[in-house]
Amino acid sequence: MENNTHDYVYDPNVIQIEDADASRRFIANVFMWMFVALGISAGLAWWFGHNDVLFSYLIDVQTNSRTGLGTIVMFSPLAFILVMSFGVNRLSYPVLMILFVAYASFMGISLSFIFRAYPPELITGVFITTSVVFGVMAIAGYTTHQDLTKFGAILTMLLVGIIVASIVNFFMKSSGLSQIISYVGVAVFVGLTAYDVQKLKRIGAGLEYGEASTKKMAIMGALTLYLDFINLFLMLLRVFGGRRN
Numbered sequence: 001m002e003n004n005t006h007d008y009v010y011d012p013n014v015i016q017i018e019d020a021d022a023s024r025r026f027i028a029n030v031f032m033w034m035f036v037a038l039g040i041s042a043g044l045a046w047w048f049g050h051n052d053v054l055f056s057y058l059i060d061v062q063t064n065s066r067t068g069l070g071t072i073v074m075f076s077p078l079a080f081i082l083v084m085s086f087g088v089n090r091l092s093y094p095v096l097m098i099l100f101v102a103y104a105s106f107m108g109i110s111l112s113f114i115f116r117a118y119p120p121e122l123i124t125g126v127f128i129t130t131s132v133v134f135g136v137m138a139i140a141g142y143t144t145h146q147d148l149t150k151f152g153a154i155l156t157m158l159l160v161g162i163i164v165a166s167i168v169n170f171f172m173k174s175s176g177l178s179q180i181i182s183y184v185g186v187a188v189f190v191g192l193t194a195y196d197v198q199k200l201k202r203i204g205a206g207l208e209y210g211e212a213s214t215k216k217m218a219i220m221g222a223l224t225l226y227l228d229f230i231n232l233f234l235m236l237l238r239v240f241g242g243r244r245n
Helices: 012-050 052-056 068-087 093-117 120-143 149-172 175-205 212-241
Strands: none
Touching: 012 052, 012 093, 012 175, 012 212, 052 093, 068 093, 068 212, 093 120, 093 212, 120 175, 120 212, 149 175, 175 212
């Protein structure tokens, strides 16, 4: 009788290599979607910010107040985030992808105001600074062997504090508090960048690349890093440019 049994030898090095490859492919997909979103947002922000006709649909030049469309554009990104976050398990990958692209589009249009509030050279300089800082912290988060989980919890609490303080300052309109929020915000989003990249690296190591669920997780990961980048950019813009009403 032929013996069909085989002797399998457990090799942890092979498993680690496979996990590392899966993680790299997953992270590459995450960053690809993040760059796509940033490109869409940057293009639409520049277009609306430099086109008086398009910008007039968002801001009434006579009253200097938001139009109905401007209000929708301003608050719609939050709605997209909520739908994507709570519906990720129910939404199909194509629908999630469309929502992500739509979110990046509306977010870009809502950011067009910065071209009316800050000089172009400042925006360019802050964008380059944000890119460098984000890149350094992303590499640090991906390569470090230090577990950043405990720091993530602290950063999340600080983020909640920033949100609460921002809501309070919306009514107080204190320039001093605004600057404090900006400086703390820079520190928080710098730390969150490293933490989120490490978290995504671990998620990628446990996922089988190519499955629909993996693709959806890549979209959600891109959304997380996109938010880190945009918020870091806005905080640095307020630090270097001051608060503009």
